[in-house]
Amino acid sequence: MIKEYETYRKHPIFYFPRERNGVNMTRATVFGDRIDCTLLDLKYYYTREKQCKLRSALKKVKTAKFLQTFSTFEELVDWYGIKGSFVNESYEINDLERGAGTILSDYHSDTRWQWSNQYYENVKKASEKFMAINH
Numbered sequence: 001m002i003k004e005y006e007t008y009r010k011h012p013i014f015y016f017p018r019e020r021n022g023v024n025m026t027r028a029t030v031f032g033d034r035i036d037c038t039l040l041d042l043k044y045y046y047t048r049e050k051q052c053k054l055r056s057a058l059k060k061v062k063t064a065k066f067l068q069t070f071s072t073f074e075e076l077v078d079w080y081g082i083k084g085s086f087v088n089e090s091y092e093i094n095d096l097e098r099g100a101g102t103i104l105s106d107y108h109s110d111t112r113w114q115w116s117n118q119y120y121e122n123v124k125k126a127s128e129k130f131m132a133i134n135h
Contacts, residue, residue: 013082016063018062030054031053031107032115035086036094036095039093040093040104045073047073073091081130085127096119097116099121
């Protein structure tokens with residue numbers, strides 16, 4: 001696991017500006033650092049379908065400026081290069097808890113820091129797909 005972590009830290013997948021109580025810190029307390037729930041919240045930010053759970057972090061000066069450089073969730077996904085790994089070809093977010101091509105349509109109710117083995121394995125697979133596509 002240490003070698004995998006080292007590889008992923010050298011090639012960061014998700015970038016957010018560093019700010020006190022920004023997305024990097026807040027997503028950990030709100031979602032247990034779950035990538036899929038964070039992406040769903042960002043989708044809600046752009047589509048305004050629901051109120052974002054990270055809204056206070058998304059309004060931080062640097063983060064707001066960063067997010068405003070993209071007009072849609074799809075543009076953000078394309079910039080991150082996560083289509084085909086964390087997001088499918090239709091820009092739907094892959095449910096990393098359930099896996100097997102399931103789509104995340106609502107936040108998971110259990111967002112503790114204790115990730116399930118299934119979630120960890122699916123994050124690992126998605127990260128490997130990302131690395132294969134982008135590096």
